[in-house]
Amino acid sequence: xxxxxxxxxxxxxxxxxxxxxxxxxxxxxxxxxxxxxxxxxxxxxxxxxxxxxxxxxxxxxxxxxxxxxxxxxxxxxxxxxxxxxxxxxxxxxxxxxxxxxxxxxxxxxxxxxxxxxxxxxxxxxxxxxxxxxxxxxxxxxxxxxxxxxxxxxxxxxxxxxxxxxxxxxxxxxxxxxxxxxxxxxxxxxxxxxxxxxxxxxxxxxxxxxxxxxxxxxxxxxxxxxxxxxxxxxxxxxxxxxxxxxxxxxxxxxxxxxxxxxxxxxxxxxxxxxxxxxxxxxxxxxxxxxxxxxxxxxxxxxxxxxxxxxxxxxxxxxxxxxxxxxxxxxxxxxxxxxxxx
Ligand code: NAD
Ligand code: WQD
Numbered sequence: 001x002x003x004x005x006x007x008x009x010x011x012x013x014x015x016x017x018x019x020x021x022x023x024x025x026x027x028x029x030x031x032x033x034x035x036x037x038x039x040x041x042x043x044x045x046x047x048x049x050x051x052x053x054x055x056x057x058x059x060x061x062x063x064x065x066x067x068x069x070x071x072x073x074x075x076x077x078x079x080x081x082x083x084x085x086x087x088x089x090x091x092x093x094x095x096x097x098x099x100x101x102x103x104x105x106x107x108x109x110x111x112x113x114x115x116x117x118x119x120x121x122x123x124x125x126x127x128x129x130x131x132x133x134x135x136x137x138x139x140x141x142x143x144x145x146x147x148x149x150x151x152x153x154x155x156x157x158x159x160x161x162x163x164x165x166x167x168x169x170x171x172x173x174x175x176x177x178x179x180x181x182x183x184x185x186x187x188x189x190x191x192x193x194x195x196x197x198x199x200x201x202x203x204x205x206x207x208x209x210x211x212x213x214x215x216x217x218x219x220x221x222x223x224x225x226x227x228x229x230x231x232x233x234x235x236x237x238x239x240x241x242x243x244x245x246x247x248x249x250x251x252x253x254x255x256x257x258x259x260x261x262x263x264x265x266x267x268x269x270x271x272x273x274x275x276x277x278x279x280x281x282x283x284x285x286x287x288x289x290x291x292x293x294x295x296x297x298x299x300x301x302x303x304x305x306x307x308x309x310x311x312x313x314x315x316x317x318x319x320x321x322x323x324x325x326x327x328x329x330x331x332x333x334x335x336x337x338x339x340x
Contacts, residue, residue: 264303
């Protein structure tokens with residue numbers, strides 16, 4: 001069976017994808033520098049799958065170290081998750097974001113070219129649609145003006161990969177634009193484990209539900225939406241992981257050099273609805289207050305899902321209640337996240 005190199009495979013989405021790849025018969029090699037993850041995740045993956053995956057503690061920006069991974073393994077395809085992803089931090093330290101995200105991608109693609117790896121999947125984001133509110137976003141929607149350096153790294157890397165594909169038409173590239181990944185593995189052994197105070201809604205709600213944080217602030221209740229709060233397309237991380245397996249399969253048979261897919265559910269959920277769903281999952285109230293809008297937020301974002309359904313055969317299986325209950329299970333089993 002073919003071997004998939006998963007960069008950033010110790011991270012949130014990468015670790016869940018490793019499980020789905022394994023369940024579908026793939027061999028896996030994981031690379032991560034643990035910048036935003038912990039070695040314990042490898043033990044958890046072993047508990048879940050019964051397999052210890054080959055692992056390299058390598059920074060993808062270190063090309064010589066990364067080369068060793070290609071040298072020692074017969075890699076058939078790559079899923080490149082490695083990257084920094086905190087929107088606010090990217091505004092404070094933009095050069096670190098550009099350097100890490102773009103250098104790590106370029107090294108990975110250069111080595112893929114050198115070692116004749118013919119399939120590459122890249123973690124892009126709905127953030128590339130910018131501030132447009134012309135929803136649902138289809139893969140043909142124009143790329144927008146990003147509101148932060150993190151978003152620009154995704155936008156730029158998409159362009160880099162399109163340019164690269166012209167020079168190496170044998171490489172098949174898939175750009176996956178994730179909407180809002182949330183939830184955790186059904187075992188409760190792995191989940192989203194942010195360092196410090198979370199920025200994103202679900203990790204924040206989880207900490208409030210678990211009692212570590214006192215209350216949630218809902219950023220704005222005066223948006224032009226049914227209940228005044230922002231609407232997002234939350235997708236269960238296990239569904240997202242399945243989408244990657246489908247993308248790898250698709251790259252084995254597609255005609256085009258670069259393909260683009262949204263990964264979302266196509267359903268919008270408001271912040272108020274998300275809070276209510278979480279309250280149902282955890283069985284108690286989530287203390288919350290309303291605060292001002294957060295700069296850079298758009299009112300509504302959700303995916304057109306037809307293309308992923310038609311071409312990848314991908315449709316999300318889990319709903320918002322499943323997302324909340326899996327989050328809550330992960331939170332209660334790991335109130336302080338994974339041990340160091
Ligand atoms: P994450 O931070 O949990 O995982 C990323 C992993 O990459 C971490 O384990 C980190 O240690 C590792 N990493 C970072 N830079 C590295 C480098 N130079 N070399 C080796 N390893 C490195 O994040 P995630 O939520 O799992 O996101 C995975 C990918 O998906 C990222 O590229 C992210 O930008 C993208 N994405 C995430 C979301 C989201 O909301 N979580 C949405 C859209 C896109
Ligand atoms: C969701 C909603 C907030 C926290 C981000 C990135 C995006 C992509 C996915 C990587 C918004 C509201 C949040 C809180 C709140 N990541 N909120 N109180 O901003 O849609 O997307 O993650 O590519 O690029 O920007 O997700 O979870 O931060 O926010 O009211 O304490 O929850 O205003 O409406 P977002 P989020």
